[in-house]
Amino acid sequence: MEGPGRGTRPGPRLYLAPALVFLGLFLVYPSIRTIVLSFYGPRSQNFVGFHNYLTAFTSSSMLTAFRNNLLWLLVFTFFSVGMGLVLAVLLDRVRYEALVKSIVFLPMAISYVAAGVIWKFMYAYRPASAAQIGLLNAIVVALGGKPIGWLIERPWINNLALIAVGVWVWTGFCTVVISAAYKGIPKEMLEAARIDGASEWQVFLRITIPFLKSTLAMVTTTMIVFVLKVFDIVYVMTNGAYDTEVIANRMYKEMFLYQNYGLASAIAVILFLLIVPFILINIRRFRAQEAVR
Amino acid sequence: MRWRRRLSRLPLHLFLLAVVLIWLAPSLGLFVSSFRPKEDLYSSGWWTLISDPSRARFTLENYRQVLLREGMGRAFLNSFIIAVPTTLLTIGVAALAAYALAWMDFRGRQILLVSVVGLIVVPLQLSLIPILRIYRTLHLNGTFPGVWLAHTGFGLPFMIYLLRNFFAALPSELFESAFIDGASHFTAFTRLLLPLSVPVLASAAIFQFLWVWNDLLVALVFLGGYEQVAPLPLKLALLVGSRGQDWHLLTAAAFISMIVPLMVFLSLQRYFVRGILAGALKG
Numbered sequence: 001m002e003g004p005g006r007g008t009r010p011g012p013r014l015y016l017a018p019a020l021v022f023l024g025l026f027l028v029y030p031s032i033r034t035i036v037l038s039f040y041g042p043r044s045q046n047f048v049g050f051h052n053y054l055t056a057f058t059s060s061s062m063l064t065a066f067r068n069n070l071l072w073l074l075v076f077t078f079f080s081v082g083m084g085l086v087l088a089v090l091l092d093r094v095r096y097e098a099l100v101k102s103i104v105f106l107p108m109a110i111s112y113v114a115a116g117v118i119w120k121f122m123y124a125y126r127p128a129s130a131a132q133i134g135l136l137n138a139i140v141v142a143l144g145g146k147p148i149g150w151l152i153e154r155p156w157i158n159n160l161a162l163i164a165v166g167v168w169v170w171t172g173f174c175t176v177v178i179s180a181a182y183k184g185i186p187k188e189m190l191e192a193a194r195i196d197g198a199s200e201w202q203v204f205l206r207i208t209i210p211f212l213k214s215t216l217a218m219v220t221t222t223m224i225v226f227v228l229k230v231f232d233i234v235y236v237m238t239n240g241a242y243d244t245e246v247i248a249n250r251m252y253k254e255m256f257l258y259q260n261y262g263l264a265s266a267i268a269v270i271l272f273l274l275i276v277p278f279i280l281i282n283i284r285r286f287r288a289q290e291a292v293r
Numbered sequence: 294m295r296w297r298r299r300l301s302r303l304p305l306h307l308f309l310l311a312v313v314l315i316w317l318a319p320s321l322g323l324f325v326s327s328f329r330p331k332e333d334l335y336s337s338g339w340w341t342l343i344s345d346p347s348r349a350r351f352t353l354e355n356y357r358q359v360l361l362r363e364g365m366g367r368a369f370l371n372s373f374i375i376a377v378p379t380t381l382l383t384i385g386v387a388a389l390a391a392y393a394l395a396w397m398d399f400r401g402r403q404i405l406l407v408s409v410v411g412l413i414v415v416p417l418q419l420s421l422i423p424i425l426r427i428y429r430t431l432h433l434n435g436t437f438p439g440v441w442l443a444h445t446g447f448g449l450p451f452m453i454y455l456l457r458n459f460f461a462a463l464p465s466e467l468f469e470s471a472f473i474d475g476a477s478h479f480t481a482f483t484r485l486l487l488p489l490s491v492p493v494l495a496s497a498a499i500f501q502f503l504w505v506w507n508d509l510l511v512a513l514v515f516l517g518g519y520e521q522v523a524p525l526p527l528k529l530a531l532l533v534g535s536r537g538q539d540w541h542l543l544t545a546a547a548f549i550s551m552i553v554p555l556m557v558f559l560s561l562q563r564y565f566v567r568g569i570l571a572g573a574l575k576g
Contacts, residue, residue: 011478012399019390019449026446027412030420037422087312090305100309102562104316109558109565110551111507113526117533117547118319121326121540131337133540135322138338168316177570229416232509236530251418252510256517261422268418279411286410 031272038265042258052266062267065245071159072166072230072246077223079167081216084174088182089208091175101179105172112169112232119165120237123150154243162244165233170226174219181215182208218285225278228271247271327355327544334541355545359532363542364520365549368528372553374437375512375524376505379444383501384494386445387452392482394453395460396468406457412450420447421514428515435519443515444505452497455568459493460486492564499561500568503554525550 041048056062087104091097107115124134125147132138137147150161185208193203209216231248238244240253247267254264325339328351342349360366393399394406424443425434433439463486471481487494512527523531529543529550536542558565 012393012397015389015393018386022446022449026443027420030423033423034419100313103313109554111526113509113529114547114551117543118323121323122319133338225414236533265422271416272419275414275416279414283407283410
């Protein structure tokens with residue numbers, strides 16, 4: 001497309017300059033610098049080769065973090081996308097759809113820190129002799145059980161309790177995105193299958209799922225990127241105590257608590273490498289969109 | 294026959310009711326508890342107010358205490374001081390770049406566009422340490438301008454992407470006829486593009502504002518040791534650390550941090566949802 005005459009040639013540079021300065025100073029240069037620092041010691045003075053990476057892949061706290069991020073990846077992704085899909089399909093059949101969607105979407109508006117405090121209160125634990133002020137333990141006690149240390153019982157209960165907070169926050173997003181795609185399925189197609197005697201379950205598996213495939217893939221990659229970077233919820237609720245550590249929190253601790261810039265940089269680079277496939281997926285999706293334009 | 298059909302749909306309604314309860318109860322519990330006197334809060338659960346409303350007692354004491362004595366009032370102000378300039382700066386810089394990427398011809402445009410898309414999901418962690426060091430030598434650490442700049446840098450790729458997609462979708466005849474009439478890029482940008490883009494600029498601004506308002510990591514790294522400039526999430530996280538069991542304070546503090554996002558969500562839901570949906574990539 002032809003812009004105004006050649007006289008205004010410096011145009012693009014002028015419009016792009018502020019953005020390029022910001023991107024260069026805050027993203028490109030620091031990223032390269034971090035990669036370099038990851039091969040140096042705690043104070044970045046002596047070259048240590050792959051020593052930091054060796055530590056990152058062998059220290060027990062990092063191994064716990066890797067395990068937990070994997071647990072988040074499997075459980076969080078399954079439940080957030082799964083709940084989103086179930087709600088998208090079910091809400092289409094009721095008249096109060098918009099209201100429920102708003103309610104489920106609401107946690108997306110608040111900070112993870114606030115969500116963490118809300119759920120820490122839900123998980124509040126007091127000895128059996130005292131009145132329970134956390135709703136979950138009140139229910140457990142009412143059903144005749146003993147109060148549970150939701151954020152303490154390792155390794156499953158506490159990690160799953162944290163993951164539940166993530167699911168609570170992100171289900172609304174998954175529901176709204178999947179629902180928008182679900183509404184795009186031609187109603188005649190679903191009706192025709194039903195008239196031909198297909199059960200609801202068959203309709204779901206044979207028509208709905210294949211039709212939603214690309215949307216589900218998009219939502220899933222979004223959830224995985226969130227999981228890899230997950231930080232706030234863990235930082236606020238347990239700060240990694242009782243084996244609930246995750247990669248991003250570990251990086252923060254190495255940076256601030258231990259001032260080990262070499263190891264912290266190496267962890268950041270590992271985090272980046274885990275996300276590279278999703279960067280490529282996004283670029284490919286963008287290119288496909290552009291081709292359609 | 295009709296009641297029978299209704300009955301067969303009962304499980305569906307019950308399931309959805311359960312979902313609504315699970316999504317509302319935690320926030321409701323926090324909200325109710327933040328108004329209860331300290332002694333009541335520790336002697337009975339907040340749900341007892343529903344079963345026995347006659348015993349309910351409410352107070353604003355918790356709010357008074359966190360706002361005035363625990364510094365949440367100051368943090369509330371800090372959040373605005375951080376989020377408003379950051380949002381304006383990001384939108385301004387992004388709109389200029391997005392215009393160039395959508396309607397100007399230059400070498401390397403495609404590569405730049407793809408790089409911006411790639412940068413959207415690069416983890417912040419990869420940038421933090423070198424910036425922190427630069428900030429320390431320039432004494433930008435613990436200052437508002439330091440966070441404005443950092444947030445702008447981190448928010449730009451997504452903002453450019455969002456605005457560029459919208460700008461590029463505008464009909465090209467519009468720009469062509471303007472250029473034929475002798476309009477410069479500056480005129481096209483200010484007189485044609487910006488007025489047409491008010492809804493998308495609103496979505497983008499709301500998204501960036503809430504993103505910054507709710508951020509913990511950037512505040513923690515660049516404002517970590519400086520309590521007097523801490524925004525709400527940072528202050529709230531600090532309170533969790535120092536007063537972890539004082540639920541009368543934590544509930545009130547958490548609700549204070551949620552008020553603005555909730556108001557934005559309830560009043561501007563359409564723009565907000567649009568921004569979030571477009572933000573799918575950011576993760």
